[in-house]
Amino acid sequence: MANARVVRWQKVLYERQPFPDNYVDRRFLEELRKNISTRKYQYWSVVFESGVVIQQLCSVCVFVVIWWYMDEGLLAPQWLFGTGLASSLIGYVLFDLIDGGAGRKKSGRTRWADLKSALLFITFTYGFSPVLKTLTESVSTDTIYAMSVFMLLGHLIFFDYGANAAIVSSTLSLNMAIFASVCLASRLPRSLHAFIMVTFAIQIFALWPMLQKKLKACTPCSYVGVTLLFAFSALAGLLTISGVGAILFALLLVSISCLCPYYLIRLQLFKENIHGPWDEAEIKEDLSRFLT
């Protein structure tokens, strides 16, 4: 009767079952899932995404190269200001053209407001440039260089490359870059140089990434072109200063854009992420609506 029927083990605690407490059923760990949320990466898409890092490295490189030219007196500040102004204007027009003004409508910002903040910024920087020039006079030049290196490195570390991590802070990143530019600018010959250096820093560290982001989202092809062009011009600029530096920089760029993606995809094969009923449940809804 009862023993003719095979008793099956159940995953319940409230019934006394005819099995020892350390019994291991065939169904043990049947709810185990592996690598649920693991993404399969495509090599070329990872290479494309690495463009952001390349761009930022190049920005820092171009900035340092320009500063070196100014410091050596090979580049007239008026010329840099003129080029910067022209490219800013082109960028400004492009910024609106790329997405057909959709972004502007969304933010509700007028052109008049843009002009006002630009003017305000330029006036203040111009007015304070003599102060910037003399601010760090009492500090040794070596300290200034060391500080700039650390600040630019910090800028690269904290920059918002699109990763959702705790370390990312675009404000901190921008502040570090501006700090580095102020340090370096104070070592230039005249206060006009300092003013133009800081303006250039704003253009390359604050405005240029915004345009890049939009380019990347709307026209990926042109973004690849711009990235390549930018990388080559940065390399060319570096080459005129130091051949070894240019080779090392080129190696760095190649390893970041080609080797690192390959390594990531290889490592992905070894990923073993375990999921199961013991995982803490996630609240997926937006619960703040009940409080607003």
Next chain:
Amino acid sequence: MTKLHLNMAYRRVNGNGHSITSKLSHNDYGIHQLHRTGTHNICMVSDFFYPNMGGVESHIYQLSQCLIERGHKVIIVTHAYGNRKGIRYLTNGLKVYYLPLKVMYNQSTATTLFHSLPLLRYIFVRERVTIVHSHSSFSAMAHDALFHAKTMGLQTVFTDHSLFGFADVSSVLTNKLLTVSLCDTNHIICVSYTSKENTVLRAALNPEIVSVIPNAVDPTDFTPDPFRRDDSVITIVVISRLVYRKGIDLLSGIIPELCQKYPDLNFIVGGEGPKRIILEEVRERYQLHDRVRLLGALEHQDVRDVLVQGHIFLNTSLTEAFCMAIVEAASCGLRVVSTRVGGIPEVLPDNLIILCEPSVKSLCNGLEKAISQLKSGTLPDPEKIHNRVKTFYTWRNVAERTEKVYDRVSREAVLPMDKRLNRLISHCGPVTGCTFALLAVLNFLFLVFLRWLTPDSIIDIAVDATGPKGAWTQQYSFCKKGEENKEISESR
């Protein structure tokens, strides 16, 4: 200082059962080898014990009481809680050592892996402990005790009360430490099958040495009382700590959703915690002051009185190894609605619980189902539910099953030092394994040094309060067990 504590306590006991002491006190430590007559000398170790309150604490207390009832000798070792230090006796002579160790975080002591060896060795020797039973993976002291017990060649058992993920950095580290701690432990106990799967994966264990023994509730503490509730309205009771892991954010969405739909619905929320603020905000925002009562922290003995005021019990936990709260509520005859997470689906049969996904919508649907059942009168009588639930989980059953684990463990051999080192190195990876193997050797050398400093033979043997020759057992008969005077000798 501490030694003084122990000696003084010893003398106090001495006065109590003098005739037995005089026989025992000059015996060698070797006596515990002879002491294998079916009963065990068990030492429960955990950072969490009374006066701290929670699942682990009551588990240790109740299990110890039932083991004493079955004739074993049980002592408990925990760390000092404020003024509560030294040795105390609880009901039926349950002896508790409150050791003067520094608390680091969340009532868990700091660990250096070595500093507790002198004290714990002293206790293990003078109490002639044969089995060390540690509780809770969050307790540093429990792991320390396992480590020392293995060095001293005692049998070890570990009970895991919690679930852990695998995704973030902190769990990767704690899981590695758990692997080290459990790889040479004789037997492991988990409170649910899900918890067993989790522990086996976390510590890379052989599932054969992991037993599942659920928690229990005292059914006489949780009896229904249908006259205490107001049947003109429907009352939903929530009793839990108000923290993120208990899903209080979900509750803050459920309350306004259902209160708008059912004008005759009330909520009673018992418990305290950082998420109380959002419940207060919701109550403020929707003007529900007369319908949502926040009771704040509850004493354990008041829980039943709150439960019986409700019709439906809601549990919104996001993770749970066993969940005693839903068993307590069902025992009081309430309709239970809960999230389907962790070990909860194993705890109650389908007709006593409504399981939902952890989202506001699903929980609201579950509650509405319960409400419509309640209104149509198709719910079984609370008394019937109670009579069913009270057969599910009892502490006597838990003790019986734990005793089987002890019997099994006491037949096993403790790994000798060389095998233990091999196990550590082969089981925990080269770096961690070798590091902890080195630490195990250092611990052994430290033990040798301590044995040279105070040989086992000159350590006084304590009088057994409990167990086969227990002084307490002979003085008081167990028919007194019903009286719940937890603290007999507060000031002795």
